[in-house]
Amino acid sequence: MNDRWDPVQYNRFAAEREQPFWDLAALVEPVERPVVVDLGCGDGRLTAGLHEMLGARHTLGIDSSAAMIAAAPAQPAEGLEFALGDLAAWEEPASVDVAFANASLQWVPDHRAVLARWSESLRPGGQLAVQVPANADHPAHTVAAELAAELLAEPPPDPVAENVLAPEDYAVVLDELGFGDQHVRLQVYVHHLRSTREVVEWVKGTTLTRFKEPFGQEGWDRFVDLYRTRLLGVLGDRSPYLYPFKRILLWGRYS
Ligand SMILES: C[S@@+](CC[C@H](N)C(=O)[O-])C[C@H]1O[C@@H](n2cnc3c(N)ncnc32)[C@H](O)[C@@H]1O
Structure with a gap:
C-alpha cells in the first residue's frame, strides 16, 4: 500500500x-x-x-x-x-x-x-x-521528471503523463x-498563488510524493531544494504567480 x-x-x-x-x-x-x-x-x-x-x-x-x-x-x-x-x-x-x-x-x-x-x-x-x-506538460511536472532522470537510474514515471x-x-x-x-x-x-515558490509546496503534496521512496526522506528534501531552484529558473521567482x-x-x- x-x-x-x-x-x-x-x-x-x-x-x-x-x-x-x-x-x-x-x-x-x-x-x-x-x-x-x-x-x-x-x-x-x-x-x-x-x-x-x-x-x-x-x-x-x-x-x-x-x-x-x-x-x-x-x-x-x-x-x-x-x-x-x-x-x-x-x-x-x-x-x-x-x-x-x-x-x-x-x-x-x-x-x-x-x-x-x-x-x-x-x-x-x-x-x-x-x-x-491533465497538466503533465506544465513545468511543475516536466522539471521534476527531467531532474529525476538525471539523479535516478530508474526514475518513477509521472503518473499523469503515463496514465491520463x-x-x-x-x-x-x-x-x-x-x-x-x-x-x-x-x-x-x-489558481492565484502568492508566488512561484508555492507551486513547489503544491506539488510536494502530490506529484513529488512519488520520489519519497527512491530518495528516502533526506534525499527527498535535497531533491525538493534542487527542484525549487530549477523550477524558479524556468518560471521565474515571481510574486504573485498564476498557476493554470x-x-x-x-x-x-x-x-
Ligand atoms: C490527490 S488525493 C485526492 C483525495 C480526494 N479524492 C480529494 O479529492 O481530496 C489522491 C488520493 O488517491 C489515493 N490513491 C492513490 N493511489 C491509490 C490506489 N491505487 N488506490 C486507492 N487510493 C489511491 C491517495 O492515497 C490519495 O489519498
Whole structure:
C-alpha cells in the first residue's frame, strides 16, 4: 500500500483542490438515497460533504494510504464509512448508484480496464463521475521528471503523463463501456498563488510524493531544494504567480 501521503501537506491548498471536487459532484444527477463509493477518498473530509450533498444511504470511501484513512472523520455520519483498499482492484458487481473518484484515478494505469470494472459495479442507470489532472506538460511536472532522470537510474514515471488519456479518448471509452449519456470536458482552473515558490509546496503534496521512496526522506528534501531552484529558473521567482491547471471531468450514466 502506498503511504507517502501527508494529509497536512495535501490540505495546504484545500480551497483550490476543492473546487474541481464540487464541480464534479455537480455533474451527478439527483438519485433517491443513493449508494455511493468514493475511490481514492483521501482524508474523507470531502467524502463526508458528498455523502451529505447526495443524501446518500451509504457511502464507502476507499483509499490505499493508511495515513489518509487514519485522518478520516473518527465519528462519521450515519451510513458513511472508510476502508483501506486499492481503487484499481475495487469491484462489487451491480452494487452502487454513484462511483465517484476525484483526483485519484491518475495514480493507476490502464484506465479503460479500471473504468470497465467500476462500470460493472454500477446498478442499471448508475452514474460514474471522475476527475483527473491533465497538466503533465506544465513545468511543475516536466522539471521534476527531467531532474529525476538525471539523479535516478530508474526514475518513477509521472503518473499523469503515463496514465491520463486525452479527453476524447475518455469519451470513446465511456461510449464503448455502455454509458448512453455522457459529459466529458477539459477545464482550466486558474489558481492565484502568492508566488512561484508555492507551486513547489503544491506539488510536494502530490506529484513529488512519488520520489519519497527512491530518495528516502533526506534525499527527498535535497531533491525538493534542487527542484525549487530549477523550477524558479524556468518560471521565474515571481510574486504573485498564476498557476493554470488543466483537469478533465467526466460523467456518464450506465445503461
Ligand atoms: C490527490 S488525493 C485526492 C483525495 C480526494 N479524492 C480529494 O479529492 O481530496 C489522491 C488520493 O488517491 C489515493 N490513491 C492513490 N493511489 C491509490 C490506489 N491505487 N488506490 C486507492 N487510493 C489511491 C491517495 O492515497 C490519495 O489519498
